[in-house]
Amino acid sequence: MVIIPFTINRKQLRLGALAAALLLVIINLTLYGNSGSTSQIINKVGSFTLGHNSTSVAIANNNLDDFEMASTTGINDDTLAFIKPSFTNKGQRPKACFVTLVKNSELSGILRSIKNVQQKFNNEFRYDWIFLNDKEFTEEFKLGVTNEIPSVVKFGLIPEEHWFYPEYINQTKAANTREVMSDVLYGTSESYRHMCRYQSGFFWRHPLLDEYDWYWRVEPNIKLYCDTKYDVFQWMQDNEKVYGFTLTMYENIKTINTLWNTTVDFFNLHPDYIPKDNLMGFISNDEGETYNLCHFWSNFEIANLNLWRSPQYQEYFEYLDHAGGFFYERWGDAPVHSIAASLLLNKDQIHHFADIGYRHEPNDNCPIDTNVWKQNNCECNPKKDFTFHKYSCGTQFYDAAGVKKPEGWELHRG
Numbered sequence: 488m489v490i491i492p493f494t495i496n497r498k499q500l501r502l503g504a505l506a507a508a509l510l511l512v513i514i515n516l517t518l519y520g521n522s523g524s525t526s527q528i529i530n531k532v533g534s535f536t537l538g539h540n541s542t543s544v545a546i547a548n549n550n551l552d553d554f555e556m557a558s559t560t561g562i563n564d565d566t567l568a569f570i571k572p573s574f575t576n577k578g579q580r581p582k583a584c585f586v587t588l589v590k591n592s593e594l595s596g597i598l599r600s601i602k603n604v605q606q607k608f609n610n611e612f613r614y615d616w617i618f619l620n621d622k623e624f625t626e627e628f629k630l631g632v633t634n635e636i637p638s639v640v641k642f643g644l645i646p647e648e649h650w651f652y653p654e655y656i657n658q659t660k661a662a663n664t665r666e667v668m669s670d671v672l673y674g675t676s677e678s679y680r681h682m683c684r685y686q687s688g689f690f691w692r693h694p695l696l697d698e699y700d701w702y703w704r705v706e707p708n709i710k711l712y713c714d715t716k717y718d719v720f721q722w723m724q725d726n727e728k729v730y731g732f733t734l735t736m737y738e739n740i741k742t743i744n745t746l747w748n749t750t751v752d753f754f755n756l757h758p759d760y761i762p763k764d765n766l767m768g769f770i771s772n773d774e775g776e777t778y779n780l781c782h783f784w785s786n787f788e789i790a791n792l793n794l795w796r797s798p799q800y801q802e803y804f805e806y807l808d809h810a811g812g813f814f815y816e817r818w819g820d821a822p823v824h825s826i827a828a829s830l831l832l833n834k835d836q837i838h839h840f841a842d843i844g845y846r847h848e849p850n851d852n853c854p855i856d857t858n859v860w861k862q863n864n865c866e867c868n869p870k871k872d873f874t875f876h877k878y879s880c881g882t883q884f885y886d887a888a889g890v891k892k893p894e895g896w897e898l899h900r901g
Contacts (some may be wrong), residue, residue, distance in 0.1 A: 492518040534565040538883060566831040567762065569797040573700040574727050583701035583720035584615040588690065590630045591620065596707030596749035596836040601635045607711040612718055614703075617695050621645040621681075641701065642696050649689040650681050653808065661814035671741050674817060678696065684813040686785065688804040688821035691795040700724075704788040707797065712844025712853060712867035713860075719789055719840070730790045730828045732783035733852035735829040737879035740780060744808070747778035750826055753806045760799045766837055768887030781880035782825035786847045789840070790828075800827055834888045839881070841874065850879075856893055869899075876901035 535860045556767045585604070590599050601616075609616075611667035616636050618624065624642045633640050652658050663678075669676030695700070701720045723731060754761060772779045794800060805821070814820040828837055842859050844851040844867045852865075852874060853867035860869060885892050 493891065496710075508735070509714075514639075515771070520675075526540050532756060565760065565762065566794065566797045566799045566837075566887060567833065569799075570729055570791055570793045573791055574724060577725045579721075580718075581595060581701050581704070581718060581724045582699045584696070584699045585705050586617050586619070586690065586696070586702045587705050588619045588686065589707060591622065591625045593707045594628050594631055597674075597705075598635060599630055600705050600707055600709050601632065603709070603711050604705055605635060605637075607713065608715040609636075609638070611716075612720075614639065614720065615639040615699075617641045617693075618642060618900050619643045619645055619693060619695075619727075621650045621685075643693050645685065645693070646691075647771040649685055649692070652814070655809060656811055656814050660811075664815050668741070671739060671817065674742075680813055681819060683818060683820045683823075684808070687823045688801075689817075691792050696792060700792055702788070702790060702792055704786065704790075706786045706847070708848070709786065709847040710845065711853070713842070713863035713865040715728040715843055716863065718842075723789060723791070723838070726838075728835065728838045729782070729794055730824075731788070731840050732785075733787045733840050733843055733851055734784040734847065735781060735882065735884060736784055736850070736873075736878060737780040738782050738819065738822045743778075743812070743822055744816055746807075746812055746816070746818055746826075747808060748775055749810045749812065750830075751775070753803055754830065757799070757802070760803075760832050762833050764833045764835070766832065766834040766884075766887055769834075769884050770826055770829045772883075778826075779880075779883070780822075781883050782819075783821040783828070784847065784850075785819075785821040785824050786823070787845055794828065794831070797831070799831055803827055803831075835887065837884075839874070839884060839890070848875045854897060855899060872899050875899045 513641045526558045529594055534738055587600075616632075618632065618641070620643075623644060629640075652661070657854060661677075665677060673679040691702075701723060703719070719731070723729075767775055770778060770781055770841060794853070795804075807813070807818070807823065840852070841856070842854055842863065843852065844863070844865045846867070850873040851867055853869050853872040854865055855861065855869045855871075855872050857876075859865075873879050877894070877900050882892075884890075
């Protein structure tokens with residue numbers, strides 16, 4: 488095995504980010520010049536209308552108006568064109584890895600996950616594994632992990648710049664929010680909010696991921712129930728899929744009160760970012776007027792990193808970040824990723840891995856196709872599959888994506 492430690496020179500990171508920002512401004516000014524009035528809001532997005540009562544939107548800070556003005560110039564290349572080079576390697580082994588954000592204290596939980604993933608998939612395909620932490624990994628952690636993984640293992644330290652309060656966030660207001668959200672899961676947690684913001688806008692920026700196009704997110708204490716006998720990364724690549732998931736569910740509205748209105752504001756500025764064949768029907772029951780709270784549960788993701796690297800997604804994240812909802816509410820990376828994928832991708836580029844048996848407490852994704860269940864030596868109970876349960880958004884996904892539901896799906900409504 489190969490162990491590659493990695494840390495970042497924060498001064499170099501700051502200079503690099505500044506240079507990138509200046510270059511983006513120069514490109515925009517050169518290509519587009521003055522885009523005219525920034526107060527004009529375009530309501531039509533493809534065949535949908537995005538709308539809301541603007542008086543209900545809580546403007547989180549004074550920076551947002553300036554940010555909107557800077558954003559109206561946009562980037563003319565669409566997201567799909569940015570991702571397309573990832574598909575040129577068809578038939579070849581993809582540039583892919585596992586990614587895990589984990590604490591030293593979670594060693595026992597992540598070891599259970601690693602052993603399981605290795606047994607069910609990666610002992611055969613031997614993809615690299617990247618571990619990220621906002622603290623230095625201990626020698627105990629590194630030794631424990633590398634003993635279980637025969638392929639390349641890399642350990643990365645998250646730079647302070649990616650796990651902090653931006654200067655435009657009022658920390659007193661953020662602390663007050665945590666106090667009043669004690670009735671919400673993780674509502675009082677400061678570290679959880681940093682984690683959600685990091686997963687939404689920064690994990691894919693870590694230099695350890697620069698050489699990869701694809702990732703599989705793995706968290707502590709998950710379980711794969713079935714043998715995955717094919718290379719899922721190559722399948723995604725060869726079939727031009729971009730985002731893969733196993734479980735869906737509804738978000739708690741108390742955590743994202745203004746997320747959809749903020750999203751509407753952004754895409755009204757950039758209606759050209761949304762392809763006509765998008766997956767709006769998964770996240771909205773009224774053509775974009777409101778958010779139905781459906782999201783892909785992001786503790787499992789097999790996806791293309793270039794979706795998050797695209798200028799369109801980066802602009803969307805920066806807009807959300809300046810609105811402050813990661814700290815003034817408790818915006819999660821799951822709804823952020825789900826809304827972005829649904830609006831920036833064609834619906835046929837999002838895939839449900841019905842054949843990958845997966846558990847993250849308290850829900851199961853278990854193949855209900857008897858042949859698949861037998862062929863893949865699954866250890867789960869198909870009767871407990873969550874895909875079409877009444878508390879899942881699986882039915883909405885299959886309907887919106889135009890995918891045929893498996894035989895007998897009605898028996899799994901719960």
